[in-house]
Amino acid sequence: MRTELCDRFGVEHPIVGFTPSEHVAAAISRAGGLGVLGCVRYNDAADLEAALSWMDANTDGRPYGVDVVMPSTVPTEGTQLDLSEFIPAEHRAFVERTLADLGVPPLPDDERAGGGVLGWLHSVARSHVDVALKHPVRLIANALGSPPPDVIEQARACGVPVAALAGTAEHARRHVAKGVDVVVAQGYEAGGHTGEIASMVLLPEVVDAVGERVPVLAAGGIGSGRQIAAALALGAQGVWMGSAWLTTAEYTQGLAASATQQALLAATSADTVRSRIYSGKPARLLKTRWTQAWAAPDAPEPLPMPLQNILVSEAHERIQRSADPEVVAMPVGQIVGRLNEVRPVAEVVADLLAEFDRTLDRLHALR
Structure with a gap:
């Protein structure tokens, strides 16, 4: 499996793996793909610096990238405390009441999250770019x-090079007009922030719109070699x-x-x-008692980004420490139905490649 993208980024396989874990990102790169580390969880530039230094030492010299969360325009942005003041009291009360109903215990007093993941803020995303460019990153992607x-x-x-996610062909055209080097066509099936159009429809539309000018990556609902073959058949690199x-x-x-x-x-x-409910923008999440509570008739409307994230940040930390899988707050795509066992990254990549080869053999036999 090799496309022009491999030569551009110095990878063996045209598999770009986004993850919030530096351990996973490094393993993807070592397996011949391009591991991309999500930066949004790093509130402190020193923490991101440490993570990227670890990546430098644990990727065996293989390329890797980073993903930031940055609006295209510079908003008027105050301090963390200023933003917190915009969160209605009834929203805070709903979150506390829901956590109590779900049996989620509070954090210790010395571990209170205190205001949200700053990585959702424009100024902090810019600091992520500054830190990343001090390292040998091969790609900066923007989720917004x-x-x-x-x-x-x-x-x-x-x-x-810079990559940007697109949920429509028009989004892709705008990205290219603004100088983006790689377009990630992300379908409705994807986890996290995603649009309204399914991958099978979106991908050829984006390829037809910009594919001759910039490479297009397919995202959303991909977790097998057959699906990779389908993406390449639809024009993705x-x-x-x-x-x-x-x-x-x-x-x-x-x-x-x-x-x-x-x-x-x-x-x-x-x-x-x-x-x-996760960030203030539409995002696909695992369906649990937490998401069901927000869908109830008496639940408040989610706040806009970044206020919603600030509202639920401590709740997510509390839920993450909970031992109850029925209350998990987790972005994940519809491909979750194929995730049935814990396996090393290298084994996952090997299976993707093997199934891709079998798929091509089967298609060639139809000629």
Whole structure:
């Protein structure tokens, strides 16, 4: 399996793996793909610096990238405390009442989250770019579309291409017009922030719109070699996979709790829901008692980004420590139905490649 994307990024396989775990990202790169580390959880630039330094030492010289969360325009942004003041009291009361109903215990007083994941803020996302460009990253991706023009130029001056996620062909055209180097066409099936159009429809539309100018990666619902073959057949130069790595052995070294793994392993492709409760923008999550509580008639409407994340940040930390898989708060795509066992990243990649080869053999036999 080799496309022009492999030569561009110096990888063996056109598999780009997004993950919030540096252990998983490094393992993807070592397996011949391009591991992309999600930066949004790093509130402190020093923490991200330490994670990328670890990546430098544990990727065997293989390339890797980073993913940031940055709006395309610079918002008026106050302090963390200023933003917290915009959260209505009834929203806070609903969260506390729901956590109590679900039996989720509070954090110790000295471990209170205190205001949300700052990585959702524009200023902190910019600091993530500054830190990343001090390392040998090969790609900077933005989960919220095109980064501001000066950020694109900053990356370009360092020889680092920029990728942006697109949920429509028009989004893709705008990205290219603004100087984005790689478009990730992310379908409705994907975990996290996602649009309204399914991958089978979206991908050829995006390829037809921009594929002659920039490479397109397929994202959303990809977790097998057959699906990679389908993506390449539809015109993609590679795939962007996220959810497929959540049940890898390396993920347990990073963020995963046993309850989270239990919930993911037990879920079917029907056990996800698209909601604004995670960050304020539509995102696909694992369907649990937490998401059901927000869907109840008496639940408040989610707040806009970044206020919703600030509202639920401590709740997510409390839920993550809970031993109950029925209350997990976790972004994941519909491909979760295929995640039925814990396996090392290298084994997952090997199976993807083997199934891809079998798929091509089967198609060739039809000629």
